[in-house]
Amino acid sequence: MGSQVYVNGKEIENPHEFHHHVAPKKQYVQVLGALLVLTVLTVAVSYADLGPLSLPVAMLVAAVKASLVCAFFMHLKDDDRFNVFVFVGTLLFVAIFFSFTLFDLGARNAVNDEQKTFEYWNDEAAAGNALKVGVDHVPEKAAALKAAHAGGHGDGHGGDHGDAKAEGHGDAKAEGHGDAKAEGHGDAKAEGHGDAPAGEHEAKAPANHEAPGGH
Amino acid sequence: MAHHPAHADHAPEPDYIRAKKGIMSWLVTVDHKRLGLMYLASVLFFFLVAGILAIALRTELFTPGQDFMSAQTYNKVFTLHGAIMVFLFIIPSVPAAMGNFLLPLMLGAKDVAFPKLNLLSFYVFSVAAIMFISTLVMGSIDTGWTFYTPYSTATGGAATMAVFAVFVAGFSSILTGVNFVVTVHRMRAPGQTWDRLPLFVWAIYATAVIQVLATPVLAITVLLLGLERIFGVGIFDPALGGDPVLFQHFFWFYSHPAVYIMILPGFGIISELLTVHSRKHIFGYKAIALSSVAIAIISFLVWGHHMFVSGQSELAGIVFSFLTFAVAVPTAIKVFSWVATLYKGSISYTTPMWYGLMFLWTFTIGGLTGLYLGTLSIDVHLHDTYFVVAHFHYVMVGGTVVAFIGGLHHWWGKMTGKMYNEKAGAIGALLVFVGFNGTFLTQFFLGHQGMPRRYYAYLSEYQFLHQISTIGSWILAAGLLWTMIYLLHSLWYGEKATGNYWNATSLEWHTQSPPIEHNFHDTPHVTGSPYDFPEIDKSGATH
C-alpha cells in the first residue's frame, strides 16, 4: 500500500497521471503566434473608432487571449478538473462583486445629495465651474508650483505629448483649475489658468463632499 | 468504535510538546500542533487586551456623563477594541488556532499540506499584530474598525499604519485558507470520504473557501484606502471626485463573508460538542455539512444589508434585504438539526456541553435579531443603535466565543495533556452566561429605545439599562478571568488526560493526548461515520 494515494478518500491508481502531460513544442509556438496576431488586432481596432462597441470588442479579444494562455500555457486543458473549477469559480465571484456593485451605482437615483458623488462633479463641469484638480488640494504646493511656472507654461514640456493635446479633446470647457484666490494669490489671472470665480466650488459643494479637516 | 488498538507494538514516543526542546524548536517549528498552540496563545492574549478595553468602555458608560474618558479617547478605545477583536482575535481564533491543531488530526494526516507556509502565515500574523499595536504609540485610530470613508481619509493619527496592518493580517488569513482547502482535498486518510468527515472539518473547509475568496478584496480595499490617504487617489474620497459608498461596497464584499469566517468554525465546534456529550449520532449530517457550504456561498450575496442607510440605491437595498433572508435557511437547518440531535440523547452536563447549550440559546437570539436588521424598513429605525451592537455581540460572542471556549474545554486535554476541573468549569460557564446576557440583552432594549452606538455619553433616561449592562460586563469578565485561572492552573496541577477521555470516535481521539509529533503511529483507515457511538448503536441510550 506504500505508494497508494488517496484523493477524496478514494485510492488513485496512477497519481502521476493527473499532472503529467507534455504538449508538443509546435503547439506552444502556434499559441504564441495567435497571441501576437490578436495583440496586433486589438491595437489596430483601437485606431478604428467603434464608438460604444470599442470596450466590448477590446474585452472580447483580451478574453480570447486570456483563454489561450489559460488553456495551453497554464495547461488547464489537460489539468485536474478541480483546478479548472477553482479558476472558473473565482471568475464567478468576480462577477458577483462586479454586478452587485455596478447594479447599485447604476440604480442610484440620487434622492439626496449624498448619493450624487459622481454626478456632482459632472454637473459642476457641465455648468462650467472650475474643478479642483490634483495638487490644487494642497494649497502650499499649488502656490509654490504657481510661482515656479509664473512665466507661462509649456516650458520645455512640449515633446511627444504636445500633439495629443491637439486631438480635439478637452475643448476647454472644464479646464479652469480650481484657482487660488481663496489662498490669497492675486496672480491667478496672469497665469492664464481658468479664472472661474474663486471658491465657488467650495461654496456650492454640499457639506458631505468636503472631507473634514482638510488635507 | 471508541478505542484505538493499544500501541503495545510501538516503543513509547514523546508527545509533540516534549519531542524537541528549546525555544528555537518552537520558533521554527512546522508542526501544525505547535503552531496551533502558538496561535492559541496569541489570540488569547489579544482577547485579553481587547477585553480589557471593552470593560473600560462599559465602565465609562456607567454614568450618563463623562467619567474618565474624553469623547476622543472613547473613539480610540472602541476602535481598538473592535479592530483587535475582529482582526487579531475572532478571525484567527478558531480557524488558525484550533483548526491548525485539529484539522490534520481529524483527517488522519501527519500535517497540513504546506507546513512551511503555515509557519510563514504565523509570522505574517505576528507582523500584522505588531503593526497594529504600534498604532498605539503613533496616535491611535478613531475610525471604528470599519474604516469608513471619507472620515478615514481625513482623520489624522495612525490610520495608515492600521490599514496596512489589516492588509498584512489578510495575507496571513489567505495563506491559512489556501493551506486548509488543499489539506482537506489532498491529505485525508484512506477511506475518509466526504461523508465521513467530521463536521468541524466541513466548517473549517467552508471557512477556508471564504478566506480565499473574500480576503483578497479586503486587501485591495485597504490598499486603496492607504493610497487614498497617502496620494489622494480620488476613488473613495468625495472631495477628490470619488464615492465613499464605493468603499463600503469594497469593504463589505469582504467583511460580510468575514462574519461567516468568524461564525462557521463555531458551528463546526458545536456539531462536535453536542454529539459527543449527548452520545448521539448527529441529526442530519448531510444537511449540516452542505449548509456550511451554502452559507459560504450565500454570504457573498448579501453585503449590501450593511449599507441600507449609507446612500446605496433603494433598489439595491431591496434586493440585498431579500437575499439576506436566504441566509436564515441554512442557518436554521443547523440549529434545528442540533436540537434534534439532543433529543433523547444521553446528555452529560460537562463544561463543553454547558457551552454547547449556551450557544444554542445565545446564537439563536443573535441570529433571529439579524432578521430584524435585515428587514429594510426596520433597519432604517434600528441602524447604528445599540440594537446592532447587541445583535452582533450575540453572534460573535454568544456564537463564536462561546463555541470557542466550549471547544477549548473539549480539546484542552488533547492539546495540553491535562484535564481541567469540571466543577470550576461549570461555575465559569454560569458566570459567562449570566454576565453575557446581562451585558447584551439590555442593549436590545437600549437600541430599540433609540440609544445610538459609539457615544461616550448618553441621556439619563438610558442610565438604568446601561448600568445593568455594565454590571453584566463585569460578571462576564469575572467569568472569563475565572476560566483563564483554572485552565492555567490545570497545566501544572491538572489530572493527566487519557487518549480518549470523552469516549469519542473521530480520528483525533485515536492517538494519545497530547499526540506524538507525527500524530499517528500508523496511518488510520476510516470505515465509517465519525458519529457512530457504539453504546447507542447497541442499546439505544445508555451512557
Place this chain on the structure above:
Amino acid sequence: MSTTSHGSGQHEEYPPYLAHHFDTMGQQAGAAKLGMWLFLATEILMFSGLFLAYFIIRYFYPDMMLSAHEFLQKEAGALNTVVLLISSYTMAMAVRAAQTSNTPSLKRNLLWTLLCAGIFMVVKYFEYSAKIEHGMLPGRFYEAHYHGYELVGLPHIFFAVYFTMTGLHGVHVLVGMGIITWIYIRASRGDFHSGNYIAVENTGLYWHLVDLIWIFLFPLLYLVR
C-alpha cells in the same frame, strides 16, 4: 467510526524531494498545484477590485478617461504586451523542458524569460519617468496643469488608477523575476527533472497570471476609447 491500522512500511522508496507528510510525488505535486491555483484565485480577486474601480471611474467620467488616456504611450504598452507574451511562451517552454528533464533548455528558457521581464521593467521605467516629468502623478500629486497640459475633468483619478494598476502589476513582475532567479539557481543545481518539476510549473502558473492581468490592463488603459 471504525478504523483499522495497517503497518507503516510505506517509506521504502522515499525520494529526497518528497516531504515527510506526503505519501507520493503525485500527492505532493497535486497538492502544490491546487495550492497554487487557489493562490492565483486570490490574485485574480485582488486585481478585480482595481478593475472594478477602473470600470466605475470610466462609467462616470468617460470624457476624462478619454482625454487622459491619450497621454499614455500606446507604442510602449504594445511593446510591453509583446514582450510579456514572449516571456510567457519561454516560461511555458521552460516548464516543458523540466517535464522532459532537459536542464540546459530549462535554464536557457528561464534566462529568456528573465530578459523579457527585464525589458518590460525598463520600458515601464521610461514610461513612468515621462509621466513624472510631466506632472501626471496620482491624486494630490497631479500637477500636469502647471506644465501646460489641459485635461478634461478630474484627470488625477485616471493617473491614480493607472499608477495603482500598473504599479501593483509591476510589483508582481519584480516578485516573479525574483522567483525565476531562484528557480534558475535550483535548476543549475540539477534539482528538476521529469519526476520533480512542480516548483517550475507553479512558477510558470504565477508568471502566466502576471501576463494574463497585463492582457487586460493593456487595452483598458492604453487603447480603449
